[in-house]
Amino acid sequence: MRVEVADLTSFREAARGLLVRGVSPDQVLFSEERERQSSLLTVDAPPRSAPVAGLSVPPAFLDLAERVACHRAPERWGSLYRVLWRLTHGERKLLEVVSDEDVYRLHTLAKAVQRDAHKMKAFVRFRKVEREGEEYFIAWHRPDHLIVRHVAPFFARRFPSMRWSILTPDASVSWDLEKLSYGPGVPRSEAPEGDALEEMWSTYYASTFNPARLNVRAMRAEMPQKHWATLPEARLIPELVRGAPERTARMVRPRIEVSDASLYLPEHRDLASLARAAQGCKACPLHERATRTVFGEGPVGARVMLVGEQPGDTEDREGRPFIGPAGQLLDDVLAxxxxxxxxxYVTNAVKHFGWMGDEKQRLHAKPGRREVLACKAWLEAEVAQVKPRMIVCLGATAAQSFLGPGFRINLSRGQVFETPWAPAWMATFHPSALLRMPDERARAQARSHFEADLRKVAETVRAAME
Known part of the structure; x- marks a missing residue:
């Protein structure tokens, strides 16, 4: 007997009917409904049957069946029915026998689906598009198995405030902020190619890449090349892999090679002399690729000193701090x-731009602890000359340059402390962190906090003047 099924629901209906009629596994051949073939052996699936007393299966089987049903293997329905038959014919504890051939087969299929679901969660990359004046996010992914409905609830929980669609060759799913809806498969050609968010994600990926832990074989196993076409960071991988040996060597280089910038401090330490002397600083490896030292700027006696992490690409080319996109946002909020x-007075904890990639696309690389420590002498010299009433650290790196690596922005943001460097000291977001946030609601909330923190700075300074 041939029984055609399309999904888990139709399988359950068919299987119930077969069990009621006493059809054993060796008497039935399951096939995919979408692959209908005319055959004298083909029969319609048994009609929906009413519940039968005593016919029940362990919850563990239902959970296992849900995953197995997502596999592409045509024999999955037959495997499920064999185990179901045995469970309902005296082998109630069959699933506990993991060495059983039928049980082992189901678990093998389920694990393959779980791995595929994990890869979908990891490799889906949304591109932002405009629809009727509103932001919408679209991703295209090629899963190994039929997992769209299985994984879609995860994305609804993960991105509840975004309108999005995930397209695959087999099916598509969309979220409208309230419910999930499903549709047919979509070819890769109908998906958007890229957006501004890709640059931010690529920057983040490059900055978190650890060359010392590089394992190319493991990378290819965990990130199959078939997914690279839809992963914006994939274009960085060849360069990151090529540069890994050199970066690893720099990471393990003896500490004696990283000197203290105090060796470069001039005898006369007014701001102009400090700025000139800093141009020749080689206290850490960052000077090797940076265009120039980007020193702080502002008047001696400034009541407020703003300290960021390090110069960006624009700052490195122009030689002034906070003049790129993050600087523009900072200027807006200050106003x-x-x-x-x-x-x-505006400066950075680290004076050289640390970057990865090539000259055409220089990607920000977060400075390490040793770069921050090597540059600390310049920052302390600036503080000594400016003598600010209040220091405002923009981001964790700047804050940790004063208080050490244990400081956490999320725990102490916006709080005012008295410190040896200034009567008032505060840490808040770095404006670039706001620019990197893909979620509009989260970005608006973070900006509100950022504005509130800087408003507190203004109030603190005014109160000190009264």
Missing amino acids: QVGLNRQEL
């Missing part, structure tokens, strides 16, 4: 809260 940037 909103009544702080005049021209009256502030």
